[in-house]
Amino acid sequence: MANIKDVALKAGVGIATVSRVINNSGYVKRETREKVEKVIKEIDYVPNEIARSMTLQQNNIVAFILPNSTHLFFGELLYFVEAELFEHGYKLMICNSSEQIAKEIVYLEMLKNNRVDAVILLTNNDVDSLIDKSKPVVSFDRRFEGVPFVASDNYGGGEMAAKKLLELGCKKFMFIGDDAQGDASPVITEVTNRRLGFNNYLNSIGINDVINIEYPLGDYIVSAEYVHGLLKNYSDVDGIFAISDAAAAAVIRELEHTGKRVPEDVKVIGFDGGRSFLNLGKKITSIGQSPELIAEAICSIIVSYYNKEAVEDKIIPVFFEPGDTA
Amino acid sequence: MANIKDVALKAGVGIATVSRVINNSGYVKRETREKVEKVIKEIDYVPNEIARSMTLQQNNIVAFILPNSTHLFFGELLYFVEAELFEHGYKLMICNSSEQIAKEIVYLEMLKNNRVDAVILLTNNDVDSLIDKSKPVVSFDRRFEGVPFVASDNYGGGEMAAKKLLELGCKKFMFIGDDAQGDASPVITEVTNRRLGFNNYLNSIGINDVINIEYPLGDYIVSAEYVHGLLKNYSDVDGIFAISDAAAAAVIRELEHTGKRVPEDVKVIGFDGGRSFLNLGKKITSIGQSPELIAEAICSIIVSYYNKEAVEDKIIPVFFEPGDTA
DNA sequence: GAGAAATGTGGAAACAGTTCCACATTTCTC
DNA sequence: GAGAAATGTGGAACTGTTTCCACATTTCTC
Numbered sequence: 001m002a003n004i005k006d007v008a009l010k011a012g013v014g015i016a017t018v019s020r021v022i023n024n025s026g027y028v029k030r031e032t033r034e035k036v037e038k039v040i041k042e043i044d045y046v047p048n049e050i051a052r053s054m055t056l057q058q059n060n061i062v063a064f065i066l067p068n069s070t071h072l073f074f075g076e077l078l079y080f081v082e083a084e085l086f087e088h089g090y091k092l093m094i095c096n097s098s099e100q101i102a103k104e105i106v107y108l109e110m111l112k113n114n115r116v117d118a119v120i121l122l123t124n125n126d127v128d129s130l131i132d133k134s135k136p137v138v139s140f141d142r143r144f145e146g147v148p149f150v151a152s153d154n155y156g157g158g159e160m161a162a163k164k165l166l167e168l169g170c171k172k173f174m175f176i177g178d179d180a181q182g183d184a185s186p187v188i189t190e191v192t193n194r195r196l197g198f199n200n201y202l203n204s205i206g207i208n209d210v211i212n213i214e215y216p217l218g219d220y221i222v223s224a225e226y227v228h229g230l231l232k233n234y235s236d237v238d239g240i241f242a243i244s245d246a247a248a249a250a251v252i253r254e255l256e257h258t259g260k261r262v263p264e265d266v267k268v269i270g271f272d273g274g275r276s277f278l279n280l281g282k283k284i285t286s287i288g289q290s291p292e293l294i295a296e297a298i299c300s301i302i303v304s305y306y307n308k309e310a311v312e313d314k315i316i317p318v319f320f321e322p323g324d325t326a
Numbered sequence: 327m328a329n330i331k332d333v334a335l336k337a338g339v340g341i342a343t344v345s346r347v348i349n350n351s352g353y354v355k356r357e358t359r360e361k362v363e364k365v366i367k368e369i370d371y372v373p374n375e376i377a378r379s380m381t382l383q384q385n386n387i388v389a390f391i392l393p394n395s396t397h398l399f400f401g402e403l404l405y406f407v408e409a410e411l412f413e414h415g416y417k418l419m420i421c422n423s424s425e426q427i428a429k430e431i432v433y434l435e436m437l438k439n440n441r442v443d444a445v446i447l448l449t450n451n452d453v454d455s456l457i458d459k460s461k462p463v464v465s466f467d468r469r470f471e472g473v474p475f476v477a478s479d480n481y482g483g484g485e486m487a488a489k490k491l492l493e494l495g496c497k498k499f500m501f502i503g504d505d506a507q508g509d510a511s512p513v514i515t516e517v518t519n520r521r522l523g524f525n526n527y528l529n530s531i532g533i534n535d536v537i538n539i540e541y542p543l544g545d546y547i548v549s550a551e552y553v554h555g556l557l558k559n560y561s562d563v564d565g566i567f568a569i570s571d572a573a574a575a576a577v578i579r580e581l582e583h584t585g586k587r588v589p590e591d592v593k594v595i596g597f598d599g600g601r602s603f604l605n606l607g608k609k610i611t612s613i614g615q616s617p618e619l620i621a622e623a624i625c626s627i628i629v630s631y632y633n634k635e636a637v638e639d640k641i642i643p644v645f646f647e648p649g650d651t652a
Numbered sequence: 653g654a655g656a657a658a659t660g661t662g663g664a665a666a667c668a669g670t671t672c673c674a675c676a677t678t679t680c681t682c
Numbered sequence: 683g684a685g686a687a688a689t690g691t692g693g694a695a696c697t698g699t700t701t702c703c704a705c706a707t708t709t710c711t712c
Contacts, residue, residue, distance in 0.1 A: 113373060
């Protein structure tokens with residue numbers, strides 16, 4: 001493969017001059033530039049990006065650590081993050097951690113070994129001590145001391161769900177979510193704000209008998225049996241807010257299984273936006289997060305880092321997404 | 327940041343020795359090794375991967391160019407490709423091309439500029455001349471001269487769908503797909519084999535009045551209006567094979583809209599596997615592709631390339647995925 | 653038309669590793 | 683115990699860029 005030296009030799013100029021032509025920097029006489037450009041075309045020279053990264057100490061690659069891009073919302077977030085970063089000239093490396101801390105560590109280490117310049121982090125694990133805070137890291141949906149943070153307005157979304165269910169005439173409320181992660185690692189995530197917003201709003205207007213259900217997280221797949229067991233004990237509930245659309249779908253399936261009609265008997269609101277690629281049957285009524293706005297916020301922080309500008313946390317508004325289940 | 331020279335200096339050895347310790351190569355006396363390892367820990371030294379890539383002329387990064395990772399099947403493929411490559415020590419860079427050739431070019435160029443070592447290509451565009459065939463490239467679902475190729479057994483899948491619909495008693499058949507890409511770029515993709523397998527099998531047993539529908543591709547979203555217009559002209563059809571689950575979903579929605587019952591009046595089989603994250607309502611009966619097996623095949627080719635072993639095309643079996651629509 | 657400013661150019665250091673090679677020391681082998 | 687083989691080590695070249703700096707030439711400015 002041709003290198004910059006070959007170009008310089010063939011064009012009869014110095015290496016520095018070729019570099020200046022390539023990068024359009026410094027002074028180069030028009031004739032010299034043309035001569036060099038001609039040689040570059042002739043020998044099909046393409047600058048070696050590894051070597052450039054070497055001197056520039058920067059490679060414009062960003063890593064995105066997320067649990068599972070197959071999850072619809074995460075997948076869309078990934079899509080927009082890649083698109084947005086690409087616009088700014090950055091490339092995206094992806095890591096589906098499946099919440100395995102070992103895999104997260106490998107990618108977090110890439111900040112230290114210069115494989116990537118920055119990391120977008122989406123995890124429920126306690127990786128605080130593993131984050132190199134001297135490097136650009138942005139966290140979504142999870143706060144880490146000293147790491148800029150982006151999240152949807154989960155609390156506001158919880159309130160919004162409560163108000164909607166009230167408007168629709170519901171009397172007995174339930175929240176169902178996997179936000180408390182079990183005993184092993186009782187991490188309270190930002191997502192719990194959905195629960196808090198929902199409960200606090202209802203409490204604030206005098207409704208204090210809200211039923212709060214927790215179920216163990218299983219790779220974002222909600223077990224039908226489990227939900228079934230939960231629901232049969234609460235037959236008077238007529239308004240359910242689920243922590244995610246996936247949870248809402250499981251709830252709706254089980255309600256219908258036990259003879260309840262949705263939304264006639266029980267109204268269900270999910271969280272994420274109710275999108276489904278293959279939407280046969282009901283569309284879930286949902287509190288929507290905008291993956292596009294979130295991606296934009298995350299990327300603007302990354303870009304600010306690159307430009308050595310100040311960065312700050314961002315909370316992204318949510319919206320009500322109508323559907324067939326509430 | 328500490329570099330290898332710092333380690334050598336502090337440990338009182340040569341740079342080459344430190345390198346040998348790090349890479350566990352060549353001869354190093356046990357005491358020397360321990361001394362060096364101690365210093366590495368002390369000053370928290372991590373080898374710079376960019377510099378390593380520089381000398382090794384290899385960075386173990388693979389690019390995956392695909393139309394849209396938000397599409398469920400592609401998303402799963404992406405997931406398994408990343409997981410499989412990670413197992414072998416390779417990292418994945420992702421490019422959602424949205425079929426834009428300009429974006430595909432940027433990533434294809436990365437082979438030349440050494441940003442990535444290899445490319446996995448999933449495109450409908452005519453990029454043949456843009457592929458650097460001296461570098462490791464694997465193509466999925468699309469044949470390019472001189473580029474190893476992986477695909478599901480689309481033809482066999484078409485046959486399988488025909489047989490199933492016959493078994494179920496269907497008499498009048500329709501295929502609906504977006505495989506011919508319109509006049510602008512009449513590329514015949516591998517996916518057309520689904521149509522061929524379906525038609526040829528039916529023809530071979532004397533059924534020659536199969537209705538073949540083409541509709542324009544629109545970013546994998548199938549317009550309801552369009553499908554509606556198509557279906558109303560063929561009210562006697564009772565067995566439909568759709569080129570994808572997304573197309574099948576659109577067809578089913580419209581059939582039910584016009585008063586037909588699925589599967590009682592019309593049976594519909596899709597293609598991809600019938601998976602849906604939020605499966606409310608019917609599950610699509612489908613010819614399944616295995617993203618896991620496909621990812622495995624793709625990655626084994628990549629790994630063979632790295633090991634300088636011979637590579638060859640691979641066709642992956644499909645399977646029948648029962649559902650509620652046929 | 654002289655001195656200053658702007659323009660133009662190439663050599664060499666720096667980036668941070670790997671590896672070849674020469675040479676030194678230790679351990680075998682008979 | 684001598685020669686061969688195995689083990690151990692460091693210097694230096696090499697990977698392909700960017701950029702600082704020194705120096706040369708051209709163009710301004712009064």
